[in-house]
Each structure stands twice: as structure tokens, then as C-alpha cells.
Amino acid sequence: xxxxxxxxxxxxxxxxxxxxKELPEPFRSLAADVTCSVAEFAEDDxxxxxxxxxxxxxxxxxxGIGMTEDxxxxxxxxxxxxxxxxxxxxLDYWAEHDxxxxxxxxxxxxxxxxxxxxxxxxxxxxxxxxxxDHD
Numbered sequence: 001x002x003x004x005x006x007x008x009x010x011x012x013x014x015x016x017x018x019x020x021k022e023l024p025e026p027f028r029s030l031a032a033d034v035t036c037s038v039a040e041f042a043e044d045d046x047x048x049x050x051x052x053x054x055x056x057x058x059x060x061x062x063x064g065i066g067m068t069e070d071x072x073x074x075x076x077x078x079x080x081x082x083x084x085x086x087x088x089x090x091l092d093y094w095a096e097h098d099x100x101x102x103x104x105x106x107x108x109x110x111x112x113x114x115x116x117x118x119x120x121x122x123x124x125x126x127x128x129x130x131x132x133d134h135d
Contacts, residue, residue: 012038012087012106019107024131031114034064034081040088059089060109062116083113107132 007015016036023031041055052058064081090109094102108129115125 006091007087007102009038009040009087012085012090015103015106016083016085016110019103019110019132022107022132023111024128027114027118027128030118034083034114034117036083036085036110038085038087040086042084042086042089055086056089056092058086059093059105060085060113062113064117081117083110083117085109 013036016038020028020031020036042058042061046061047053047055047058050058061084062081063084064079085106090102090105094100094105097105100108111125111129111132115122115128120128
């Protein structure tokens with residue numbers, strides 16, 4: 001049996017890029033200006049802000065101003081809206097839930113975090129994910 005290696009930050013980013021391209025319209029167009037960044041874990045201050053003790057509790061985070069908070073009109077000096085994906089937490093979840101592919105998990109986290117940007121309900125996000133899986 002050959003050696004197995006955990007997907008790298010670049011591998012997760014490639015899955016996220018592919019997931020963004022598979023999102024159904026109009027969600028895909030709305031998400032066009034949101035950047036995606038992959039890190040090993042969320043920073044301690046972010047975890048503290050959510051009251052989380054373990055970095056494995058947070059798989060993704062939307063950072064920026066959501067469209068429900070006047071994010072439709074960028075302000076001067078405003079950092080771009082970004083979805084952060086946390087590789088180690090995603091891989092830990094994947095290892096515990098072998099009924100999902102890594103790509104499905106990345107898509108789920110991405111849609112959930114983008115949903116915060118657009119102010120979508122959990123039901124809306126589930127419909128978007130289902131459409132992305134079947135297009």
C-alpha cells in the first residue's frame with residue numbers, strides 16, 4: 001500500500017476554487033468579489049471571540065461586511081470580504097465523517113460562510129448546496 005498524505009493548503013484552496021465555480025447562479029455571480037483564503041487553524045483571538053476552546057471547532061469564517069450590513073457598497077480602505085477555510089479542522093471533520101467527500105465538506109463550509117455574507121437562511125444554503133451537487 002502506498003503512502004497517504006493529508007491534503008495541503010493548496011489542495012483545499014483548489015477544492016474551494018472548484019466549489020465556487022460549481023455554485024448555481026445567481027449565488028456564483030454574487031460571490032464573485034469574495035476572496036477565499038486557507039489557513040491551518042483560526043487564530044486564537046478569533047476562537048476566543050466565539051468562546052471556542054479548540055481550533056478544531058471552527059472550519060470556516062466569513063470576514064468582512066455582509067450585504068445585509070451595507071456590504072454591497074465597498075467603503076474606501078475596506079478590506080475585501082473573505083471566506084477563511086481552516087484546513088486542519090476540515091480534515092478532522094472529514095476523518096470523522098467518511099460518508100462525505102472532502103470536496104463536499106469544503107463546498108458545505110464555503111456555502112455556509114458565503115451565506116452569512118448574503119444573509120441567507122440555513123434552508124437557502126441547503127438548497128444552494130443541493131443545486132451545486134447536481135449541476
